[in-house]
Amino acid sequence: MLERRVALKSSAQIERMAVAGRLVAEVLDRLEELVRPGVTTRELDAVAERLIREAGAIPSFVGVPGPRGAYRHATCISIDDEVVHGIPGPRRVEDGQIVSVDAGAIVEGWHGDAARTFVVGDVPDETSRLVELTRRSMDAGIAAARPGAFLSDISAAIEDVALAAGYGVVRQFVGHGIGTEMHEEPQVANFRTGSRGRRLEPGLCLAIEPMFTLGGHEVAVGPDGWTVATVDGSLAAHWEHSIAITEDGPRVLTIAEPAAEKLPQAVGL
Ligand code: MG
Secondary structure (H helix, E strand, O other): OOOOOOOOOOHHHHHHHHHHHHHHHHHHHHHHHHOOOOOEHHHHHHHHHHHHHHOOOEEOOOOOOOEOEOOOOOEEEEEOOEEEOOOOOOOEOOOOOEEEEEEEEEEOOEEEEEEEEEEOOOOOHHHHHHHHHHHHHHHHHHHOOOOOOEHHHHHHHHHHHHHHHOOEEOOOOOEEEOOOOOOEEEEEOOOOOOOOOOEOOOOOEEEEOOEEEOOOOOEEEOOOOOOEEEOOOOOEEEOEEEEEEEOOEEEEOOOOOOHHHHOOOOOOO
16 A cells, blocks of 8 residues: 655654644633533534634634635534534524534644534433544554554554444544644554554544444535535534654643643742
């Protein structure tokens, strides 16, 4: 198989990606507080866009080309059977839904990309389990992203969680390399592809993003040209982190600064 060119990042470049990643995490933290019954997806998106622009960053999804023109929003918000790429609008979030929010930001040319699925109010155990295990599969995929392992180890770690739970694994959309572009080589499948894939090495930066369903793996793009939903109408969850592979193992980039580091510098100096 043809090995496409992959751009490895220096530790200084990874630090710059961590700045973008931190901003994306802060945006998702804020939206997590706001995802409540009655809020519209447009309102959530407006908050995300404001936070990104106030930080002097660029919302990376804006301008992504699509079949009916460029994307115009800072987030994708996908509810229940929608998997990814739901368009923010006047729709109101309702109790009992699962709401997946995907956000991306560019800081000084470097991308951060992350997604979380939020549970709104009371949902059946089966639903909260889907959301939790999809997140856990992302964590398993990240843990497998160690120098010397192979790309397929990430895929297998993610797929194993779905296999054990009996979930569908979306195949049409996968994770990806990330850096100065939102989508770089290599692709990161959430299932075994039959190929070992490239060897993982320090400097490789990836967006790891499992999409699991309570039913089958088949998805289709809706009439708006963007929204991807399950064909069988089953619920879907989506979690994503951008990570860097370092000598010491995987480093999650789309994570907020630990509280201790937010304390002011020594007072009086
Ligand atoms: Mg992504």
